[in-house]
Amino acid sequence: MAQTHGSKQQAQRLEQGAESLRHGAQAQSRENNVSLSTVSHADEPSQRDESSRLTVRMENTYQLGPTKPFPVATVNHILEDVLTTYLQEAQYDPEFCRQMTKTISEVIKTQVKELVIPRYKLIVIVYIGQRDDQSIVIGSRCLWNPKSDTVSSYTFKNSTFFALANVYAVYFE
Template sequence: MMMSDIAKDRMTHSVRKRGSVSSLSGREFRQKELHGYTKNSRSTVCYTDEPSQGDEASRLTVQMENTYQLGPTQHFPVAIVNQILKDVLTNYLQEEQYEPEHCRQMAKTISEVIKTQVKDLMIPRYKLIVIVHIGQRKNQSILIGSRCLWDPKSDTFSSSVFRNSSLFALASVYAVYFE
């Protein structure tokens, strides 16, 4: 090999590594390089296929942040929900008499109204379960129970009881934090 062949090989290797392509001919490129003028010059496109180790160190490092939360940022407002339950039960059942078919429909309506009003509080990431029981008052007793599997740190409930001369009502709202 001659000296010019070795130089061409180095130049080719350098071009492949750096990825620079010049639209100037070899003679024009050398004249521009030697004399530093830009008359009749053409554009040069450069790109990098393989970054050198110096380039990797100069890049900005991306810092990742864990955004997973282990609990609610805003707790469920039990006192406000208790007041909503009391107000809705009183407004809907104050003057009502117990009739089985009418009370079945009233239980559905009251539970939807309660759920809508609690959702209007816009408490993030809580799933709501609303249950309303309406029964007749005739000197009998009733025991209503519920069991749930939940985290006592973030999950909670609210309930309210209403009574008039003809009926009783129990409304419960269960708030389960959704992770």
């Protein structure tokens, strides 16, 4: 019994020591304006929680065609505005053109997405090349439905380079 009484006293001393450490750390953190954080394992998901979650199933719409046609004229104006704005006074430089193709593609994609055309997948491709008494042929092939899928294109030219921007709009059934 003396041993159990001694172990109880030892456990009480350990608890008191831990309590004083906690209070001391809190007082010290208040003095230094440092927050004291604790970790709770109650927020961690368990395997039981994952199996109890319901999955959301979307129903088929059976919509086989677009409700409104893709606005080709509006997208052509976006292409013209973006290419003219970004490239009007620029000169050909390979590094500059490499960066501008990425930038212009993202700007065009963002502006076309702002039109909120439902169920269309967009592909934006921008080519920039040097004008130096040479020719280039750019071709593309796509498998699509001519009733709902379309392409918008605009070509910009100045004295040192050309730029071609294409936006492919493919209806997603």
